[in-house]
Amino acid sequence: MKVFEWDDLRIFLAVQRGRSVRAASKLLNVSHSTVSRRLQAMEEQIGIKLFIRQPEGFILTEIGEAMVERAERVESEIISMEREVFGRDAQLAGPVRISVPPLLAQHLLMPILAEFTALYPDIDIDLDATFEVADLRRRNADIAIRFSETPDPGLVCQKLPDIANLIYATPEYIETHKFDGPDPDARWVVLGSKEVLAHWRQGSTYSACKTQHVISDMQAQVSAVKAGLGFGYLPCFVADADPRLMRLANAKPQFIPAWVLTHPDLNSTERVRICARFLTGAIWRIEHIILGGRL
Incomplete structure (x- = not known):
């Protein structure tokens, strides 16, 4: 009986989505060698090739194709459980992961985060300054600041001043x-x-x-x-x-248009809720700068 571990399925899904070991390692924030080693060990354990290595990327085999839907179902259940458990955490301590466009991080956000840290010294900020869209449903971030005409209606959206x-x-x-x-x-x-x-x-x-x-x-x-x-x-x-x-x-x-976004499950987590509210309020206080001195 071959037994899959959740980490094996995470590797499998990341390679399937990224179509390369390098892209998968970036998605999972682990080393290239870790992904390659874990995928090889997984295929050796079950005795079946899940991918065909082609110059244009990794292509799923027939068995690999059959695994995708079930692996995503497992992933969805685990992520849902993590959100529910994490959402009950009421402590003002621990990590908060924020995804934000680089220019905002470089030119606006650092003084705001310094003020927040002075008020809540036990909350650790993990800041990802990127234009890549963080998937809040998969907990790639707890809070995202994004430029968008129409944000995802399934998320908690707090309006920011237009840029x-x-x-x-x-x-x-x-x-x-x-x-x-x-x-x-x-x-x-x-x-x-x-x-x-x-x-x-x-x-x-x-x-x-x-x-x-x-x-x-x-x-x-x-x-x-x-x-x-x-x-x-x-x-x-x-x-x-x-x-x-x-x-x-x-x-x-x-x-x-700009927004602060959080997932509804995580919005009940005290440190995430307070951080999102603080960011929103602090950015509105510098509305005149964002609006170019009100033009």
């Missing part, structure tokens, strides 16, 4: 480039894709300017504009605090 964005460049770039009229030579530095910018610059005073640089990371976009590669929409709470950046005249602001 204001305006168009910025360096004073030198503004002085030496033409932004309007026929054939402007100023160039957009766009975050994400040209399609995203096309939506953002509708009605912009500078819609005639061409896009030259596309950057996937928000902090890198800020650095690119500061280096004089062009101009672009930047969060006011970042750009207004930097003397090397200047707002362009007559630019219409763009607003991005």
Whole structure:
């Protein structure tokens, strides 16, 4: 009789979702060698190959395909049990895992977390500064701060101030480039894709300017504009605090909705509930910064 352990199934599901040992190790926050060793031991124990190793990634065998639904059912039950047990914990001590976009972590959140820690010294903050969407249902995080028009209705959602964005460049770039009229030579530095910018610059005073640089990371976009590669929409709470950046005249602001999210089961956990409430209140207190001095 071959017996599966929950850790074996976690490894199996992570490899199936990531399609590689490296991606699975990132999902589980363990080493590459640990995932590889555990998967090999699992396959040797049951005497069956669960994956075919292909250049494009790990492909499930027929037996592996048959295991996925049952493994996910086990995972769902265990996660539900963990949420219920964890949700009854009323102590103001222990870890709280927060997932937050990097720019918020770097430019807004640290003084707030320092204030929170001074009030609740026994609560340990585990901060994941990432744009990857934390799955609160799988307890990848206890609290997530996210930019979203419509957050998951199954989560506890606390509204934050909308994130204001305006168009910025360096004073030198503004002085030496033409932004309007026929054939402007100023160039957009766009975050994400040209399609995203096309939506953002509708009605912009500078819609005639061409896009030259596309950057996937928000902090890198800020650095690119500061280096004089062009101009672009930047969060006011970042750009207004930097003397090397200047707002362009007559630019219409763009607003991005933001939320503090928790799972309903974990919202009854005192330390998670208090931390989420504290973050929400503290961020609302600096609304004027987030809104660019109310523009």
